[in-house]
Amino acid sequence: MLIGEVARRSGVSSRMLRHYDTLGLVRPTGRTVGGYREYAARDIRRIFHVESLRSLGLSLRQIGRAMEDPAFAPATLVGDLIRRTEDRLRRERELLDRLRAVDASAPEGWPDVLGIIELLRGLDSASAARRQQAVLAPADDVPLPTDLLAGAVLAEADPNVAGALRWALARAGGDGVASLAPGMTSADVVVRRRAVRAIAGFAGAEATALLTAALGDPDPAVRRHAALASATRGETAAVPTLVTMVVEGTNDVEAAELLGALSRDAGHADRIMSALTAELAAPTADSAVRIRLTQAFAEMPPALAKDVLRRLADDEDRAVALIAAALAGVLEDRLSAEA
Structure with a gap:
């Protein structure tokens, strides 16, 4: 089968097939009298094997090694691919979160965008003092997105930073209770404790209803925070x-x-x-x-x-x-x- 027909049936371009030949990945078994590449059935099968491994994210070099080295351990490579893919997804989720935070702030110009990015960098700092400073002294005239602050409240372990975040969230002007509400049903008890303490700082029927519901939480600390806050109401x-x-x-x-x-x-x-x-x-x-x-x-x-x-x-x-x-x-x- 000539290269044009192989390309049509396999969906792999003629250019890529020539590249595979050059790398030694898939070399056609024969040549025609005129010198054209001629692929046998086993060559076609190898093309599909190469494409299958490419779909997993392997590089052409890794594919060549996988197909030629008898001692090659697929499980090792697959495990490495899983870790790299998880890391890439984590970075993309972080990017998506940043984009959503910027969008939620309704920026009117690039200064607003840059201000939110600076806030995000501050909240991502390994230094508790830096995170607290980012909350208490944000860039001039930069609105603090409610969803961003709520997410930071639910994730913050340092008590001083957490207090600053709760203070900022209560004054952000958005619907802080709604942003915190998912934390009340988290499978992570630490997140539920952070959520109930933050919601206790809000007035209104929605906050009171969440606090009352938390009286039935399986965790004693959540129940205690909810009881103290709801009783004052x-x-x-x-x-x-x-x-x-x-x-x-x-x-x-x-x-x-x-x-x-x-x-x-x-x-x-x-x-x-x-x-x-x-x-x-x-x-x-x-x-x-x-x-x-x-x-x-x-x-x-x-x-x-x-x-x-x-x-x-x-x-x-x-x-x-x-x-x-x-x-x-x-x-x-x-x-x-x-x-």
Whole structure:
């Protein structure tokens, strides 16, 4: 079969077939009387083998080695191709992210584009100080894209830089909550923790709804952040988590104060008092737990808490009794002053 026919049937150009011949990749078996290349069936098969390997991203030199060296290990080359392809895709994703960040900033001219690129370079720095500076001191008049800041918040491990990013995101003016929302359902618990802390800095129904939903997160730290933030918004769904925080001694003072604030609503006070009393009577409640619960009662409305504290003043645990007696006296003085 002559070269023109081979090119037509294989889809490989005559020029490329001549190049293969020159490199020794595919040499036609014979020549016609006139000196034209003549390909046999096995030559055609070799052409298709070459094209198949090219489709995997192999260079012609690698293909020549693969087809001629009996000791060549395909798995090694394929593994190397996978790593190089993954690296190329990573670089292309980074480029795509940069382009999207620039586009999201709605640049009006090249100075805006260059400003965003400088911000991106700063956020990509290995230096935490450099990343923080990029957020706190961006180029003049360069808008900070909300999506870019949200992505940086969810990825940032340094607490100081993360704080600066949350501050910048809350003031960026875009829909920061929507940009952070995907982080709340991430499979990575660290990302969910970062997301809930950032969302806690936003007001509005959307943020409150996400925080309330996070009260059911499997991670205790996410639940605690959500409880503290949602309770400040008056969400009583946070009560069980806040009570658990008092029992476990994690941010127990802040949790008790928020329980006290929620109990100012008479419709919720009995529920909160019952939850604290139940934990006080739990067989697993040791002295330290009962002391924290006793102190939490002091944050409740005095008219409800004083009787509980008076009973605890006779508790067999001396430390609990002393604290309860002192707190009961304070509450009674407060009630007398209000009368």
